[in-house]
Each structure stands twice: as structure tokens, then as C-alpha cells.
Amino acid sequence: xxxxxxxxxxxxxxxxxxxxxxxxxxxxxxxxxxxxxxxxxxxxxxxxxxxxxxxxxxxxxxxxxxxxxxxxxxxxxxxxxxxxxxxxxxxxxxxxxxxxxxxxxxxxxxxxxxxxxxxxxxxxxxxxxxxxxxxxxxxxxxxxxxxxxxxxxxxxxxxxxxxxxxxxxxxxxxxxxxxxxxxxxxxxxxxxxxxxxxxxxxxxxxxxxxxxxxxxxxxxxxxxxxxxxxxxxxxxxxxxxxxxxxxxxxxxxxxxxxxxxxxxxxxxxxxxxxxxxxxxxxxxxxxxxxxxxxxxxxxxxxxxxxxx
Amino acid sequence: xxxxxxxxxxxxxxxxxxxxxxxxxxxxxxxxxxxxxxxxxxxxxxxxxxxxxxxxxxxxxxxxxxxxxxxxxxxxxxxxxxxx
Numbered sequence: 001x002x003x004x005x006x007x008x009x010x011x012x013x014x015x016x017x018x019x020x021x022x023x024x025x026x027x028x029x030x031x032x033x034x035x036x037x038x039x040x041x042x043x044x045x046x047x048x049x050x051x052x053x054x055x056x057x058x059x060x061x062x063x064x065x066x067x068x069x070x071x072x073x074x075x076x077x078x079x080x081x082x083x084x085x086x087x088x089x090x091x092x093x094x095x096x097x098x099x100x101x102x103x104x105x106x107x108x109x110x111x112x113x114x115x116x117x118x119x120x121x122x123x124x125x126x127x128x129x130x131x132x133x134x135x136x137x138x139x140x141x142x143x144x145x146x147x148x149x150x151x152x153x154x155x156x157x158x159x160x161x162x163x164x165x166x167x168x169x170x171x172x173x174x175x176x177x178x179x180x181x182x183x184x185x186x187x188x189x190x191x192x193x194x195x196x197x198x199x200x201x202x203x204x205x206x207x208x209x210x211x212x213x214x215x216x217x218x219x220x221x222x223x224x225x226x227x228x229x230x231x232x233x234x235x236x237x238x239x240x241x242x243x244x245x246x247x248x249x250x251x252x253x254x255x256x257x258x259x260x261x262x263x264x265x266x267x268x269x270x271x272x273x274x275x276x277x278x279x280x281x282x283x284x285x286x287x288x289x290x291x292x293x294x295x296x297x298x299x300x301x302x303x304x305x306x307x308x
Numbered sequence: 309x310x311x312x313x314x315x316x317x318x319x320x321x322x323x324x325x326x327x328x329x330x331x332x333x334x335x336x337x338x339x340x341x342x343x344x345x346x347x348x349x350x351x352x353x354x355x356x357x358x359x360x361x362x363x364x365x366x367x368x369x370x371x372x373x374x375x376x377x378x379x380x381x382x383x384x385x386x387x388x389x390x391x392x
Contacts, residue, residue, distance in 0.1 A: 067350070070366035071343045079363075298348070 022099030025106035032161025108258035131155035139172035149174035169194035201266035216244035221277035249288035
């Protein structure tokens with residue numbers, strides 16, 4: 001068994017429940033979700049408004065599959081081109097029509113997400129389930145932008161998607177048991193497991209994590225320690241694989257900021273006020289790994305701390 | 309070959325804190341290499357030496373030591389020369 005990634009058909013099992021899965025948004029998470037689905041034999045329709053983003057997405061998938069095979073010291077079950085052939089990269093949302101399940105991963109801004117849901121809801125099949133891969137926005141709120149509240153849930157994937165076995169699943173106010181069961185099935189097909197939590201902005205993971213990352217950024221702003229030292233303390237004292245600032249870079253400093261803004265707006269609690277240094281870095285275009293520079297540099301050159 | 313190895317050593321220096329990387333040091337055994345570094349190393353080699361690292365080249369042996377990386381680069385250069 002090659003890590004459970006071969007399509008069920010090859011293994012003589014029943015056909016998959018979901019053959020066509022729509023993925024909206026080809027950013028960091030959308031690309032990972034699309035790659036994972038393609039690796040597990042699903043036909044993927046990956047939609048983004050920017051053609052340029054789709055090109056980058058294709059290259060990312062190819063590169064990720066190669067590097068995974070290399071670094072995990074095993075040959076990929078399938079060649080990158082075979083996996084890529086299962087993904088339709090398009091800017092046309094009409095192509096989402098055949099989707100039996102849809103995972104939305106657009107930018108963490110309520111207005112943008114609302115526009116997306118209002119445009120895909122009339123296009124997609126009635127039976128299609130919408131999973132919002134949102135960092136912090138209320139699932140119940142998202143469901144209200146559709147006419148299928150019982151078929152909407154949250155599926156908060158972790159980064160990098162193909163390598164993380166656990167997903168935070170969020171039950172919206174109207175989410176039906178049937179929807180949750182279907183979601184569990186899809187996760188199983190993707191080689192993953194889910195933990196179901198209730199709907200409150202930030203759910204479990206981000207409500208705590210955003211505070212940690214934000215406070216770590218304050219440490220750098222207040223010059224208590226350098227970014228490198230903050231991360232090293234967490235890694236060596238607590239055994240964390242990555243320090244909070246590296247994590248911020250990985251998630252994307254823009255995403256961190258938008259998530260904090262959602263939490264601040266949702267709870268009206270000062271503890272979620274974004275750190276001014278974070279805002280400054282995002283305004284300056286330092287978004288982390290996704291665009292080559294955050295607290296560290298990722299230009300393919302050596303990583304070194306760049307924040308003051 | 310020496311100049312190429314020096315460039316690679318220079319690139320890797322920041323990842324290998326307080327460690328003078330020798331030509332035959334196994335960079336994976338030293339424990340500093342994670343998947344992000346592996347990706348950055350591959351990208352660096354492709355950009356710096358204007359080569360394409362094919363799927364077949366992605367073998368640990370080729371990147372294990374500075375000597376091995378130097379040898380990989382020589383092979384690539386020889387292939388290009390042969391095709392010219």
C-alpha cells in the first residue's frame with residue numbers, strides 16, 4: 001500500500017463517492033487542496049479569478065509533488081503530469097457545474113467570500129456541498145449567503161494540505177448530519193480525518209493560534225527579542241516544530257492580519273487587535289513564504305531574519 | 309568544480325550555524341536540512357548554475373555532500389557540452 005494515495009478503482013474498491021470536486025481560490029490552501037484531491041484520484045476543477053495565479057498554481061503542484069517524492073525518500077505513486085491531468089485550471093466559474101463537493105479557499109475577507117458564494121450557489125448542483133476553508137469567518141454567516149444552509153459546513157485544512165492528516169471540521173447552525181457524513185467520506189477519500197467543532201469565529205485552531213502569532217509579533221515590535229530568537233525559544237523550550245513567526249510566514253502575514261481583523265470584528269475584543277508591526281509588514285508587501293519575504297526571506301536564497 | 313562548491317557552501321552557510329561545512333559532510337545526517345531548505349537548495353542550484361534538475365536527478369545521493377553536488381553539476385555541464 002503506497003500510503004493510501006492510489007485511487008480506489010486501482011485497488012478494486014467501490015467507486016469514489018465524489019468524482020468531481022470544485023476548488024475555488026488557487027492560493028496557498030487552494031493549491032494544496034487541489035493537489036491532494038488530484039493525488040487521491042479525484043477530478044478537480046480549480047477556479048481563480050487571476051490567470052497568473054493559476055499558472056503559479058500549476059507550477060506549485062508540479063514542484064510540490066517532485067520535492068515530496070525527493071524529500072520523503074520514496075518515488076511518487078504517480079508522475080506529476082498524471083496528477084496534473086486531473087486538475088482543470090480555469091477562471092470560468094461555470095466549469096464548477098459538475099462538482100459534487102466544493103471547497104472554497106478565497107482570501108480571508110468576508111465581502112470577497114460573500115461575492116463568491118452568491119455567484120456559485122446558482123451554478124452548482126443542488127446536491128453539491130459547500131465547504132468553507134476559512135480561517136475565522138462564521139460558517140453560519142457564510143451559509144446565509146447561499147440557499148443551501150444545510151449543505152454548508154466549514155473544513156479548515158492545515159498547511160501543507162497533502163501532508164497534514166487532520167482537518168478541523170465546523171458544524172454551522174443549519175449544517176445537517178448528512179452533510180457532515182458526506183464531508184467525513186470525502187476526507188477519508190483524501191486520506192484524512194476530521195474533528196468536528198461548533199461554529200464560533202476562529203473555531204478552535206485559529207482563535208488560539210492567531211493570538212499566539214500576534215503576540216509573538218509584538219515581541220519583535222517591542223524589541224524584546226529577534227524573530228529568530230523568539231522562534232528558537234519556542235522550538236527548543238516547547239518542542240514546537242516551528243516557532244510562531246515562522247508559522248506566521250507559512251500561513252501568510254496577510255492572512256494572519258485578515259484573520260485577526262475578522263476575529264476583532266466578530267468578538268469586539270481588544271485582545272484581537274492586530275499588532276502595528278504586522279500591519280506595516282503587510283502594507284509593505286512582506287507576506288511571508290508566499291511572496292518570498294516575511295520575518296524571514298525565502299527568495300531561494302538563504303533564510304535570514306529580515307524584520308527589525 | 310572548486311568554485312562551484314564554494315558557491316554552494318556559501319549558500320548553505322546560513323543554514324548550518326557554527327558549522328564549517330566540509331566537502332564530504334553528509335548534509336542530511338547533520339540534521340539541518342528540512343523540506344523547505346531542500347526546495348530552496350534545488351532552486352538555488354538551478355538558478356545559479358543555469359541548469360534544470362530533472363526528476364531523475366532528485367536522488368538524495370546527488371545532494372548528500374558538496375562533492376556529490378559538484379559532481380552532479382559537472383555531469384550536467386558535460387551533457388550540455390555533448391549536445392552542443
